[in-house]
Amino acid sequence: MNLDATTRRDFLSWPVCGLGGAALLSLLKGDRPVAAAVVPGEASDPPPHHPQRAKRAIHIYLCGGMSQVDSFDYKPELERLHGKSLTADERPDVFFGQVGLLRKPDWEFRRRGQSGLWVSELFPNLAEVADDLTVIHSMFAETSNHTPATFQANTGFRLNGFPTMGAWLSYGLGNETEDLPAYVVLADPRGQPAGGSINWSNGFLPARHQGVVMRSKGAAISDLVPAREVNATTEAASRRLLEGLNRRHLEARPGSDDLSARMRAYEMAARMQLAVPEATALDRETSATHTLYGLDRPETADFGRSCLLTRRLLERGVRFVQMYSGGAFGSPRINWDAHENVVQNHGQEALRIDRPVAGLLRDLKQRGMLEDTLVICTSEFGRTPFTQSADGVLGLGRDHNQNGFTVWLAGAGLKSGTTYGATDDIGYKSVEHRTSWYDFHATVLHLLGIDHERLTFYHNGIKRRLTNVHGEVVREILA
Numbered sequence: 001m002n003l004d005a006t007t008r009r010d011f012l013s014w015p016v017c018g019l020g021g022a023a024l025l026s027l028l029k030g031d032r033p034v035a036a037a038v039v040p041g042e043a044s045d046p047p048p049h050h051p052q053r054a055k056r057a058i059h060i061y062l063c064g065g066m067s068q069v070d071s072f073d074y075k076p077e078l079e080r081l082h083g084k085s086l087t088a089d090e091r092p093d094v095f096f097g098q099v100g101l102l103r104k105p106d107w108e109f110r111r112r113g114q115s116g117l118w119v120s121e122l123f124p125n126l127a128e129v130a131d132d133l134t135v136i137h138s139m140f141a142e143t144s145n146h147t148p149a150t151f152q153a154n155t156g157f158r159l160n161g162f163p164t165m166g167a168w169l170s171y172g173l174g175n176e177t178e179d180l181p182a183y184v185v186l187a188d189p190r191g192q193p194a195g196g197s198i199n200w201s202n203g204f205l206p207a208r209h210q211g212v213v214m215r216s217k218g219a220a221i222s223d224l225v226p227a228r229e230v231n232a233t234t235e236a237a238s239r240r241l242l243e244g245l246n247r248r249h250l251e252a253r254p255g256s257d258d259l260s261a262r263m264r265a266y267e268m269a270a271r272m273q274l275a276v277p278e279a280t281a282l283d284r285e286t287s288a289t290h291t292l293y294g295l296d297r298p299e300t301a302d303f304g305r306s307c308l309l310t311r312r313l314l315e316r317g318v319r320f321v322q323m324y325s326g327g328a329f330g331s332p333r334i335n336w337d338a339h340e341n342v343v344q345n346h347g348q349e350a351l352r353i354d355r356p357v358a359g360l361l362r363d364l365k366q367r368g369m370l371e372d373t374l375v376i377c378t379s380e381f382g383r384t385p386f387t388q389s390a391d392g393v394l395g396l397g398r399d400h401n402q403n404g405f406t407v408w409l410a411g412a413g414l415k416s417g418t419t420y421g422a423t424d425d426i427g428y429k430s431v432e433h434r435t436s437w438y439d440f441h442a443t444v445l446h447l448l449g450i451d452h453e454r455l456t457f458y459h460n461g462i463k464r465r466l467t468n469v470h471g472e473v474v475r476e477i478l479a
Contacts, residue, residue: 038174039176040174041171047173047448050446052447053449053479055412059166059322059378060376061323061378062336062377064333065337065382065383065400068423070383071107071406072118073137073423074109075427082102082103086102095144096388098388099391100388100391101395106346113417123354123358129362131416132370134419138433139404139430140402140436141381144400144401146194149194150193151198156437156466161201163209164199164202165320166183166185167183167209168205171455177318180316187324190327193324204460204464214276214280216302216308217305290308292359292362292363293356293359299351300352300355303352304359306356325353338398341396345397361375371412374409374411374414374444382405404427404429440474441466441467442472443473443477446478
């Protein structure tokens with residue numbers, strides 16, 4: 001075969017050399033698996049900048065806006081003011097401009113565990129592990145529009161084009177294995193979040209730091225293996241040829257980060273052909289573990305599989321796993337965007353995740369993994385304490401609320417069973433220890449051994465960072 005007359009595009013179009021065949025490129029030096037090894041990050045000022053409390057992290061993202069006053073932020077005043085008008089000096093600036101009457105929480109709140117943390121009956125299983133939670137009640141965002149708010153929660157910026165937190169962690173810390181990606185995304189099978197795949201983008205960081213989407217049911221990654229069996233001799237020859245074509249292609253295009261990343265992706269795909277089937281073999285877990293995560297119930301099986309797969313990925317060296325709850329927008333809503341009816345909407349969405357997430361925390365703890373794993377659960381914003389309805393009307397739904405909402409964390413380096421900050425008496429505005437996304441991201445990075453001011457990347461004349469030019473570590477929640 002004349003290599004000089006053959007292009008890389010020609011070769012990849014041949015039947016035996018799709019992604020499945022090309023993926024085995026990194027095995028050129030032998031037909032056995034490549035041994036796992038730590039993959040360092042690329043930061044010019046490499047972390048850890050101080051002792052790490054967490055080595056890895058899980059991000060549970062609730063698309064659409066979870067109601068803080070129905071879940072973790074108990075406001076007795078709402079009970080007293082139920083059905084009454086909001087008394088304020090100025091009309092609240094809400095997304096749809098409909099300010100109805102104040103509404104009490106639709107689920108009963110009770111103090112939980114030895115810590116006495118307030119958790120409502122919306123999350124009965126999480127309530128049982130309340131002593132492991134660290135709750136921030138004073139979050140606020142800069143927009144009440146889903147897409148820019150989701151971008152800000154993930155990247156620190158309301159515009160697209162910026163790296164996500166997972167990409168920054170991959171860039172700064174690298175990975176604990178060569179066999180799996182540093183940053184894995186488990187999207188909701190019902191649809192993607194607002195803004196789609198931008199929410200796991202590498203932005204201006206090298207392309208290899210983007211999130212890799214996996215599925216917890218069916219084929220974890222599309223086209224990971226050849227569509228049909230290929231003769232071993234043919235496979236080895238095709239791999240040698242593709243290596244030469246790739247090398248020549250790259251030499252003709254120096255400085256092509258996308259091309260280099262694509263070639264590295266093929267190389268990792270070779271190792272993933274062996275590692276992914278093993279990592280995703282949830283049937284190897286015990287029936288007791290399946291029950292713990294809710295795989296035995298149809299309403300919890302989807303998110304339960306994602307949670308169980310997350311634990312298995314972390315055990316095998318993945319640095320950061322992001323799980324999305326909710327995605328597709330429209331009617332009926334398949335997310336936490338409870339404009340029409342909080343009970344119907346949140347009741348459905350909480351049922352899907354409550355048992356699996358509590359099971360994940362229990363499982364991490366009993367395996368000793370919670371000691372060096374950080375778990376965070378966020379939403380892009382919260383919801384209003386008054387209903388989304390005409391003046392003088394007590395509606396069933398709540399509007400977007402960027403002014404005050406709740407997130408929680410668990411695991412390494414945190415004061416568990418505690419709360420931080422507060423909203424006003426009705427849960428509308430953050431008034432005590434106001435916490436921005438910059439502060440939140442700075443704190444997450446700190447727990448992973450990263451100084452948020454030192455993890456930077458020079459782009460378009462600016463030393464960019466996850467926290468822009470803002471952010472203070474919330475030290476009061478640190479153990």
